[in-house]
Amino acid sequence: MFRDVHWITADFSIRSQLGYAIFRWWKPLTSKKITEDLSHSEPRLIIYLDTIEWHIYNVSPTYANLESLFGLEQKIVIKPEELPPKYKSDNASTKSPDEPAVEDRWIWRNLFPVIKFNVADGRILYGNYHCPTTLSVNFSYTVLLYTSKPASTPFDQFMHALTAKVDNLRVMLVPSLGYKGPVEEAPRYMGDGFVILHSNDVDIYYYYDQPGMLAFIP
Structure with a gap:
């Protein structure tokens, strides 16, 4: 259990007033293959969050990658280990001897086949003081379930699946704090701020396949 947690990075900040996790250690642990459907399992980990705010105000890896691609002066310096995997160059054609096998990398799915999140009073912000408006996504309560299913293609490992039921969702543009440039007034x-979307009940289903390992063929 924790209270008043504020995590700040160069790209985003997360703040939560209250949260706790329930780990059902007494649930039996069974080893399953990476391609099996785990969506019918019971959640072993349940996370509760109250009054959480996630503010995304920068994307330094993307900016640094664009500077490198266009040969611009490197004003954003990021350590190689801090770059996301999609920005890292892979010149090796063979796997390192110390690299774990595919099954070993995802062994935590046996322990957490389903993870449940209960979030009350949440807010997601996209923007900074260089923009006249900030995109604000607010909701009163949501239940999220993360699990994995068989991949939709035989070339991938498995499918990440996230389902969410959101109550009182409101998406709007609000004035950015600290912005001093010209401002175009919203219609109403x-x-x-200016409301883009408002709904009392929203169901969200997000999924994507975990790419498989392909042999290097010159």
Whole structure:
């Protein structure tokens, strides 16, 4: 259990007033293959979060990669180990001897076949003081379930699946704090800003396949 946690990085910040996790250690642990459907399992890990805010104000890896691609002066310096995998060059055609096998990398799925999140009073912000407006996504309560299913193609390992049921969702543009440039007034305001979407009940289903390992063929 924790209270008043604020995590700040160069690209985003996460703040939560209250949270705790329940780990059902008494649930039997069974080893399953990486291609099996785990969506019918019971959640062993349940996470509760209250009054959480996730503010994304920068994407340094993307900017640094664009500077490198276009040969610009490197103003954003990021350590190689901090770059996401998609920005790292892979010149080796064979796997390192110390690299774990595919099954070993995803062995945690046997321990956590389903992870449940209960979030009350959440807010997601996209923007900074260089933009006239910030995109704000607010909701009163949501239940998220993360699990994995068989991949949709035989070339991939498995499928990540995230389902969410959101109550009182509101998406709007709000004025950015600290912005001093010209501002174009919105057609109308409702509350703190210009409302783009408002719904009392929203169901979200997000999924993608984990890419498989292919042999290097010159």
